[in-house]
Amino acid sequence: MPRSRIYSFHNYTQNKNQKKVPSSGNLSSLSLFLCLCWSACAIMTFSLSFTHPIFSRHVHSAALSLSSSPPPPPPGFFFLSPPTPTSLRFDFLYRVPQRSAAFSAAETAALLQDTASSAAVLAGAYALVFTFDTLTQKELIQQNLSRKLVHILSGLLFAVSWPIFSNSLLARYFASVVPLVNCVRLVIHGLSLADDQRLIKSVTREGNPKELLRGPLYYVLILILCALVFWRESPVGLISLAMMCGGDGVADILGRRFGSSKLPYNRNKSWVGSISMFVFGFFISVGMLYYYSVLGYFQLDWGWTMCRVALVSLVATVVESLPFTTVVDDNISVPLATMIAAYFSFRP
Numbered sequence: 001m002p003r004s005r006i007y008s009f010h011n012y013t014q015n016k017n018q019k020k021v022p023s024s025g026n027l028s029s030l031s032l033f034l035c036l037c038w039s040a041c042a043i044m045t046f047s048l049s050f051t052h053p054i055f056s057r058h059v060h061s062a063a064l065s066l067s068s069s070p071p072p073p074p075p076g077f078f079f080l081s082p083p084t085p086t087s088l089r090f091d092f093l094y095r096v097p098q099r100s101a102a103f104s105a106a107e108t109a110a111l112l113q114d115t116a117s118s119a120a121v122l123a124g125a126y127a128l129v130f131t132f133d134t135l136t137q138k139e140l141i142q143q144n145l146s147r148k149l150v151h152i153l154s155g156l157l158f159a160v161s162w163p164i165f166s167n168s169l170l171a172r173y174f175a176s177v178v179p180l181v182n183c184v185r186l187v188i189h190g191l192s193l194a195d196d197q198r199l200i201k202s203v204t205r206e207g208n209p210k211e212l213l214r215g216p217l218y219y220v221l222i223l224i225l226c227a228l229v230f231w232r233e234s235p236v237g238l239i240s241l242a243m244m245c246g247g248d249g250v251a252d253i254l255g256r257r258f259g260s261s262k263l264p265y266n267r268n269k270s271w272v273g274s275i276s277m278f279v280f281g282f283f284i285s286v287g288m289l290y291y292y293s294v295l296g297y298f299q300l301d302w303g304w305t306m307c308r309v310a311l312v313s314l315v316a317t318v319v320e321s322l323p324f325t326t327v328v329d330d331n332i333s334v335p336l337a338t339m340i341a342a343y344f345s346f347r348p
Helices: 008-015 023-049 053-058 097-137 141-161 171-190 197-203 209-213 213-228 237-256 271-294 304-320 330-343
Strands: 266-270
Touching: 008 023, 023 053, 023 330, 097 141, 097 171, 097 197, 141 171, 141 197, 141 209, 141 213, 141 237, 141 271, 171 197, 171 213, 171 304, 197 209, 213 237, 213 330, 237 266, 237 304, 237 330, 271 304, 304 330
Parallel strands: none
Antiparallel strands: none
16 A cells, blocks of 8 residues: 555645644544544454454455555455555445345345245145144044144254255244244234134144143244254254154154053153153154265264264153153253253264
8 A cells, every 4th residue: 555645644734734733632632533443443354354254254454554565466255455446435345346246146045045945844834734633633643643743743844954945144044933933823822812723732732722832832942942053053953853853752652552661760651652762862863963964064973973872862861751741841851951962972
């Protein structure tokens, strides 16, 4: 950057001295103002580099360079010292129009993809509930079995659908719209602000609307939590959903049908149910991790991974078998215990 440009304000004040000599107080105020502006520019430059991964790769600082050597070539998106004069008042936020337009097009494509994916997943969720509700009304399957099949499939299919969303930072929020809509729906009907007997019969045990505010509500809240916190970046969320949806769901079905032998410390749980939860939770978790590893999201050492998944499944099974179901719902205790165990098991 030319030295004449840097000291242009200094030269300007020297040329105007014959008209008016600024007072020391004005000079002090002006110096303080310039220092504050420089500090604000430096803070903005530093913060931009951590705001977004694109910024961190394409933002560099040349604001303090006073050498007369030519500046380095500008990166692709943002740069602080443009090689050619611009009409902008602040050069440090100069934007390249061509690259900006390309980035906006990519953002628009990602937005459309995420919107379409959210709509498709939401339509699939409603179709799943409608299908099992129709089967229940035609008495092809029992209501309890229909409820548990919805419990198993809705969460697992939700996790399986995550790869259809884009790679943008907002993708996880678009995916969370699906359980959020169901969450609002459960609250409205659970508070009896609206009446939907088909919904109540499909997801409750006794047909009481207040049941919607317990297990089913906790269920969709865990779906939102796993999508927002873990997303496709960690095995923890996938294993948690596998144990809550697959393991616990299958345990309830098989335990009620074949669970004549009860656990000694909890007469409401059976050996068949606990063993089923461990086995099915383990295999569903491994299947989910394999699905995501094939798509390139994870690179796992499978010998090490299967040992850790077995340990996590055992912890979740023990927690599910404990006699505090009346205090803490399984849809809270099982996924939270799984998250803690998986987090410590899969720590690097």
